[in-house]
Amino acid sequence: xxxxxxxxxxxxxxxxxxxxxxxxxxxxxxxxxxGRFIKYLAEAAAGQIAADALxxxxxxxxxxxxxxxxxxxxxxxxxxxxxxxxxxxxxVVLRAGGQGDGRVVRSLIVPALVAMSVIALFALYVxxxxxxxxxxxFEEQKGRSxxxxxxxxxxxxxxxxxxxxxxxxxxxxxxxxVLESVFVADASFSSEExxxxxxxxxxxxxxxxxxxxxxxxxxxxxxxxxxxxEADYREVAFEKARVxxxxxxxxxxxxEVRGRSTLDLIDDGGNQxxxxxxxxxxxxxTVPIMxxxxxxxxxxxxxxxxxxxxxxxVLGYMLYVxxxxxxxxxxxxxxxxxxxxxxxxxxxxxxxxxxVFMLYFGDRLKPRxxxx
Numbered sequence: 001x002x003x004x005x006x007x008x009x010x011x012x013x014x015x016x017x018x019x020x021x022x023x024x025x026x027x028x029x030x031x032x033x034x035g036r037f038i039k040y041l042a043e044a045a046a047g048q049i050a051a052d053a054l055x056x057x058x059x060x061x062x063x064x065x066x067x068x069x070x071x072x073x074x075x076x077x078x079x080x081x082x083x084x085x086x087x088x089x090x091x092v093v094l095r096a097g098g099q100g101d102g103r104v105v106r107s108l109i110v111p112a113l114v115a116m117s118v119i120a121l122f123a124l125y126v127x128x129x130x131x132x133x134x135x136x137x138f139e140e141q142k143g144r145s146x147x148x149x150x151x152x153x154x155x156x157x158x159x160x161x162x163x164x165x166x167x168x169x170x171x172x173x174x175x176x177x178v179l180e181s182v183f184v185a186d187a188s189f190s191s192e193e194x195x196x197x198x199x200x201x202x203x204x205x206x207x208x209x210x211x212x213x214x215x216x217x218x219x220x221x222x223x224x225x226x227x228x229x230e231a232d233y234r235e236v237a238f239e240k241a242r243v244x245x246x247x248x249x250x251x252x253x254x255x256e257v258r259g260r261s262t263l264d265l266i267d268d269g270g271n272q273x274x275x276x277x278x279x280x281x282x283x284x285x286t287v288p289i290m291x292x293x294x295x296x297x298x299x300x301x302x303x304x305x306x307x308x309x310x311x312x313x314v315l316g317y318m319l320y321v322x323x324x325x326x327x328x329x330x331x332x333x334x335x336x337x338x339x340x341x342x343x344x345x346x347x348x349x350x351x352x353x354x355x356v357f358m359l360y361f362g363d364r365l366k367p368r369x370x371x372x
Contacts, residue, residue, distance in 0.1 A: 006103065009094070013081065013107040020077035021070075021111070028069045033058060036065075049141045057137055060130035067122040067283055072317060074115050075290040078108065079313055082298035091299075101295055101360075112291045116284050123280040124262045132259035163188050169205075179205040182218060184243055199224040200243065208242070215242040275332035278345045282324050289352050290317060296359040316355075323348045 037058055043049045049057075082104065085091050094103070152172045158165055163186065170181035182205040186198040202221030207214060218241045226233025257265070257272045262280065265273040297313045327345050334343060 009103060010107045010110070013104065014110055016081045017074070017077050017108070017111050020080050021073050021115075024076050024080075025066070025069055025073040028073060029062075029065055032065050032069065033062070036061065049138070053137055053141060057134055060133045060137075063122045063126040063130050067119050067127055070115055070119055071283065071286045071290060072314075074111060074287065075294055075317055076310075076314070078111075078291060078294035079298050079310060082295065083300055083310075086298060086300050104295055105292065108291050108295075112288050116287045119287060120284045123283045128259055128261050131256070135256055135259050176206075179216075182216075182221070184216075184218075196227055197225075200241070202241070215244055217242050271335060272332045274336070275328045278331060279324065279328045282345050282349070285349055286320065286324075289349065289356060290320075293352075293356045293359060320348070320352050323351075 037054070040049065040054050040057060044051045044054055082091070085094075152169055154168070156167045158167075166183075166185045166187075168183040169179040172179055180203070182200075182202045184200040188196045200218060200221060200223050202218035204220070205216050205218045208217045209215070219239065221238060221241065223236040223238065223241070224233060225236075257276045260268075260273070260276075262277065265277045293316070294313070297309050297316075300309060324345055327343065327348055330343050331339070331345070334340075
């Protein structure tokens with residue numbers, strides 16, 4: 001049984017849109033992942049996160065990247081595919097055969113539904129779980145010891161404006177958990193002990209746990225205490241000494257709003273919960289709106305090139321998403337009882353829908369003389 005011309009058109013457009021969407025998504029994901037990976041790699045080099053946790057963090061962040069990139073990738077793919085069809089005069093042939101914009105829009109129903117389903121799955125279920133796992137990993141990294149995060153041959157500095165600690169080890173035996181040639185310096189910048197420095201050198205050190213607190217047990221070393229430049233200092237030799245390098249781990253703290261499930265956000269009903277919930281649904285609603293907008297925006301003159309409207313079209317998408325992000329921040333800050341009626345993401349979608357309506361029917365609403 002032979003397929004009709006409408007089905008052939010749908011298959012042709014769907015195949016082109018699918019292939020282009022996959023290619024654009026791959027490129028954008030590589031760019032975004034590379035930038036984020038470099039940031040995490042710098043934190044690992046500074047000792048803030050273990051190197052073996054990098055790939056786990058990136059894997060859990062991937063659904064969040066995809067739910068942000070997929071609407072833009074589909075939007076760009078439709079612009080490229082339909083723009084090429086205008087350049088090759090294929091759209092002229094389709095219109096001559098009675099296949100207008102309505103047929104093209106119906107051809108995009110399947111890609112739009114697939115994209116909406118994937119984004120809904122990620123935004124409402126997969127991404128919150130991934131964010132929760134990322135938060136858990138970072139909390140574990142905060143409680144990890146210097147022994148686990150220290151890079152041999154480099155200084156590891158931690159602290160705040162009042163007190164800072166620098167730790168250095170010449171080498172690290174990870175199998176036995178022993179640091180060799182350990183140097184620890186505590187500097188105080190508070191008003192009472194400003195400039196006082198406590199320095200410890202030891203031949204070796206290993207990690208010990210006591211009452212849930214991590215200590216670095218140093219062996220065969222010296223302790224120096226005093227202010228640099230002054231002769232009044234103390235030198236103490238020791239066989240064993242302990243330096244506290246970790247805080248007592250508390251019980252599990254409540255997860256961030258991004259890492260909470262959709263059902264928890266619905267039951268919560270707070271400002272931040274409602275803002276996050278509205279943002280997740282907004283990601284799904286951007287797909288049909290931008291698919292409809294891509295059809296009229298892809299109309300180009302063959303003499304002008306199909307990339308003529310690409311830049312303003314992408315800028316329009318960025319403005320759309322930027323307004324949604326701004327509205328999410330406003331909803332999270334203003335209580336529901338004091339929130340104006342226009343503090344709603346639905347208003348942003350209505351404005352975007354009206355803009356799409358004007359793209360299709362704006363010329364018909366003009367006076368005949370203006371159209372002429």
